[in-house]
Amino acid sequence: MAVIVFAESDNGVYKKSSFEAVTYGKDLATKLGTDCIALSIGNKGPENLGSYGADRELNISGDVFLTFNPQAYAKAISEIAAANNGDTIVISQTYTGKSIAPLVAIKADAALVTGVVAMAYTDGGFTVKKTSFSSKAIAHVSLNHANKVLTVIPNSYMTKQDGADITAESVNVSVSDSDVNTTILSTDKETGKIPLTEAELVVSAGRGLKGAENWHMVEDLADALGAATACSKPVSDMEWRPHSEHVGQTGITIKPNLYIAAGISGAIQHLAGVGSSKVICVINTDPEAPFFKAADYGIVGDAFDVLPRLLKRVKEVKGLA
Ligand SMILES: Cc1cc2nc3c(=O)[nH]c(=O)nc-3n(C[C@H](O)[C@H](O)[C@H](O)COP(=O)(O)OP(=O)(O)OC[C@H]3O[C@@H](n4cnc5c(N)ncnc54)[C@H](O)[C@@H]3O)c2cc1C
Numbered sequence: 001m002a003v004i005v006f007a008e009s010d011n012g013v014y015k016k017s018s019f020e021a022v023t024y025g026k027d028l029a030t031k032l033g034t035d036c037i038a039l040s041i042g043n044k045g046p047e048n049l050g051s052y053g054a055d056r057e058l059n060i061s062g063d064v065f066l067t068f069n070p071q072a073y074a075k076a077i078s079e080i081a082a083a084n085n086g087d088t089i090v091i092s093q094t095y096t097g098k099s100i101a102p103l104v105a106i107k108a109d110a111a112l113v114t115g116v117v118a119m120a121y122t123d124g125g126f127t128v129k130k131t132s133f134s135s136k137a138i139a140h141v142s143l144n145h146a147n148k149v150l151t152v153i154p155n156s157y158m159t160k161q162d163g164a165d166i167t168a169e170s171v172n173v174s175v176s177d178s179d180v181n182t183t184i185l186s187t188d189k190e191t192g193k194i195p196l197t198e199a200e201l202v203v204s205a206g207r208g209l210k211g212a213e214n215w216h217m218v219e220d221l222a223d224a225l226g227a228a229t230a231c232s233k234p235v236s237d238m239e240w241r242p243h244s245e246h247v248g249q250t251g252i253t254i255k256p257n258l259y260i261a262a263g264i265s266g267a268i269q270h271l272a273g274v275g276s277s278k279v280i281c282v283i284n285t286d287p288e289a290p291f292f293k294a295a296d297y298g299i300v301g302d303a304f305d306v307l308p309r310l311l312k313r314v315k316e317v318k319g320l321a
Pocket of ligand 1: 205206208232262281302
């Protein structure tokens with residue numbers, strides 16, 4: 001038995017969610033009385049995953065992993081799991097994680113649970129708590145299968161850095177071009193922005209902002225806070241903002257520590273993607289806007305007045321004014 005954790009990195013930078021997944025994997029391994037083995041693929045981050053609790057770190061490289069391909073990654077992860085008696089595989093529920101987890105589950109003959117938000121209960125069984133129905137409900141799922149794949153929602157599990165240093169071991173797997181039947185021809189990446197799925201602070205806006213030309217208020221506040229920017233679906237449909245910022249049932253699901261929503265009504269489809277945020281602050285002219293029911297802090301006011309005042313105050317507090 002072992003817990004295998006896929007530690008995702010992007011061009012030599014580990015994602016923060018990878019550290020959360022390793023901490024989760026270690027805590028789970030401790031409960032199960034086994035080891036936590038972190039697996040990095042390709043150009044790994046410089047951090048020592050031992051400090052987050054990994055007992056071993058394995059690293060796989062090779063030409064087939066130079067560009068991300070879900071089939072190649074899934075084959076590698078399941079091969080490593082099989083070679084190390086890894087019966088539980090932990091993957092962070094990022095875009096990458098979501099695309100590989102079902103493939104890994106098939107290859108590893110495992111039960112798959114997505115949307116995990118808490119440590120598994122292992123007394124007399126194996127039960128995990130997960131979000132359900134677009135985050136409107138919580139389900140407790142009991143897994144009766146020997147092999148398991150869990151995807152853990154980023155920002156659900158706090159990292160711990162109380163482990164020992166380890167040295168990554170290079171390992172080989174038998175993944176070749178013939179194992180992948182899709183080819184990534186090109187990739188366009190946004191640079192210089194805080195990735196929405198990783199962000200701890202998010203400033204978001206909706207149709208109440210009236211037009212793309214007013215988004216400087218959102219961007220300025222996000223810059224001052226060190227936050228990512230997001231938007232409602234109609235805003236991206238009207239191309240005021242890129243689709244990569246669309247949060248909700250049909251967009252990205254996020255769980256930041258603070259979600260500031262200006263001029264967003266709070267429709268159930270929007271809440272599906274942001275309702276699990278730790279603190280929600282809503283700015284809306286309509287005191288009856290549904291979003292206020294989900295808010296921790298509500299400001300009944302005009303975003304065109306409130307956002308500049310918030311920016312001024314944040315700059316004063318941060319000494320940026
Ligand atoms: C199948 C399906 C899937 C969907 N998926 C998504 C999804 O993933 N994400 C998503 O967001 N939506 C989704 N929607 C759409 C959703 O139902 C709502 O229509 C949408 O979220 C509304 O966007 P909004 O709040 O920006 O706009 P509106 O509903 O137009 O709300 C604008 C809000 O701004 C307020 N306002 C106006 N002026 C100001 C001002 N000056 N200052 C402050 N407040 C102001 C208004 O009072 C109002 O509450 C989906 C719908 C369907 C049917």
